[in-house]
Amino acid sequence: MAAAQTPTNIPLLTPYRMGNFNLSHRVVLAPLTRQRSYNNVPQPHAVLYYSQRTSNGGLLIAEATGVSATAQGYPETPGIWTNEQVEAWKPIVDAVHAKGGIFFCQIWHVGRVSNSGFQPNGQAPISSTDKPLIQSDGFGVFTPPRRLRTDEIPGIVNDFRLAARNAMEAGFDGVEIHGAHGYLIDQFLKDHVNDRTDEYGGSLENRCRFALEVVEAIADEIGADKVGIRLSPFAEFMESKDSNPYALGLHIIQSLNKCGILYCHVVEPRMKNALDASECSDNLLPLRKAFNGTFIAAGGYNREEGNKAVAENRADLVAYGRWFLANPDLPKRFELNAPLNKYNRETFYIPDPVLGYTDYPFLETALSHEEV
Numbered sequence: 001m002a003a004a005q006t007p008t009n010i011p012l013l014t015p016y017r018m019g020n021f022n023l024s025h026r027v028v029l030a031p032l033t034r035q036r037s038y039n040n041v042p043q044p045h046a047v048l049y050y051s052q053r054t055s056n057g058g059l060l061i062a063e064a065t066g067v068s069a070t071a072q073g074y075p076e077t078p079g080i081w082t083n084e085q086v087e088a089w090k091p092i093v094d095a096v097h098a099k100g101g102i103f104f105c106q107i108w109h110v111g112r113v114s115n116s117g118f119q120p121n122g123q124a125p126i127s128s129t130d131k132p133l134i135q136s137d138g139f140g141v142f143t144p145p146r147r148l149r150t151d152e153i154p155g156i157v158n159d160f161r162l163a164a165r166n167a168m169e170a171g172f173d174g175v176e177i178h179g180a181h182g183y184l185i186d187q188f189l190k191d192h193v194n195d196r197t198d199e200y201g202g203s204l205e206n207r208c209r210f211a212l213e214v215v216e217a218i219a220d221e222i223g224a225d226k227v228g229i230r231l232s233p234f235a236e237f238m239e240s241k242d243s244n245p246y247a248l249g250l251h252i253i254q255s256l257n258k259c260g261i262l263y264c265h266v267v268e269p270r271m272k273n274a275l276d277a278s279e280c281s282d283n284l285l286p287l288r289k290a291f292n293g294t295f296i297a298a299g300g301y302n303r304e305e306g307n308k309a310v311a312e313n314r315a316d317l318v319a320y321g322r323w324f325l326a327n328p329d330l331p332k333r334f335e336l337n338a339p340l341n342k343y344n345r346e347t348f349y350i351p352d353p354v355l356g357y358t359d360y361p362f363l364e365t366a367l368s369h370e371e372v
């Protein structure tokens with residue numbers, strides 16, 4: 001094992017001021033869908049799960065949370081469109097705050113990554129297109145979507161706005177708009193999916209219109225200083241691919257600068273399928289340089305690479321998914337250069353309230369187990 005470093009030597013563990021938030025370090029909990037919110041209502045076991053991953057001054061991003069009844073596409077994922085859901089989030093948010101964490105809610109609409117079984121009255125999922133999703137990447141069965149009419153789009157934008165308002169009512173510090181990984185916003189952004197001929201399709205400006213309307217509506221509602229967005233221009237997950245990811249990323253980022261939002265959270269080009277890294281020569285530097293606010297990078301990072309990204313000013317913050325899932329005390333382990341628990345893919349998406357969720361050991365426990 002490499003010698004333990006002191007916190008001052010580790011770029012990841014240096015403080016960072018993100019807008020009005022004073023972060024004590026740069027190790028962010030990435031949004032992680034856990035499918036344990038029965039009937040789309042966050043459960044008491046999430047109190048323990050999120051508080052385990054909270055550190056004083058650490059930033060956490062909650063799992064993707066549905067903005068409306070048509071937003072869902074996976075079993076037992078949480079929502080934030082009903083009073084019951086808002087009330088259920090409150091103790092979870094309180095627990096994070098009690099330990100000094102800063103908590104953003106990731107809000108999403110899955111669009112065509114759904115099937116009629118998840119939809120109200122068994123209707124078809126909605127999307128930018130009526131092109132069906134064929135390959136499931138092992139993530140279920142999909143019903144061909146219905147293309148949203150132009151006049152329906154303001155209603156969906158409004159669903160995002162209301163969800164953001166509800167997130168603030170639940171006590172979250174802000175929201176992260178899920179514009180990545182082939183879900184509804186990405187279905188508008190990417191030219192391999194968006195085949196519209198109205199003002200929401202065709203040119204870069206038109207394909208970015210829906211995303212920017214969502215951003216503006218939410219910024220108007222809760223304040224731009226509480227809004228982040230996640231983007232994955234390079235990813236091809238859920239058959240959502242673009243022929244020019246750099247142009248797309250730069251265009252949307254330049255427009256986001258005008259809105260003055262707090263942060264932009266971008267998934268590394270190496271994460272083509274959202275979950276596994278592959279060889280890739282592209283990088284996020286042009287996007288990082290273009291964005292005026294806080295830049296969060298994610299995807300395939302370990303301790304060393306995260307330190308390097310911060311030291312070289314390629315990111316302000318680094319979000320960790322699988323390592324944080326399996327190591328509730330990840331910042332502490334990075335600080336001590338301690339060994340990490342391995343993650344278990346088999347339990348990523350099971351509905352159990354404990355297994356693969358709140359039972360990953362903390363360092364003290366892991367070490368004392370090793371000793372016996």
Ligand SMILES: Cc1cc2nc3c(=O)[nH]c(=O)nc-3n(C[C@H](O)[C@H](O)[C@H](O)COP(=O)(O)O)c2cc1C
Pocket residue numbers: 030031032033034063064106178180181230267271274275298299300301319320321322323348349
């Ligand atoms: C179990 C699991 C659930 C995920 N859920 C979400 C999600 O809800 N929203 C999102 O934007 N990304 C989601 N992701 C992607 C992660 O946020 C992250 O980008 C990905 O795991 C790559 O980062 P890593 O190499 O640090 O794990 C998920 C990944 C995993 C493994």
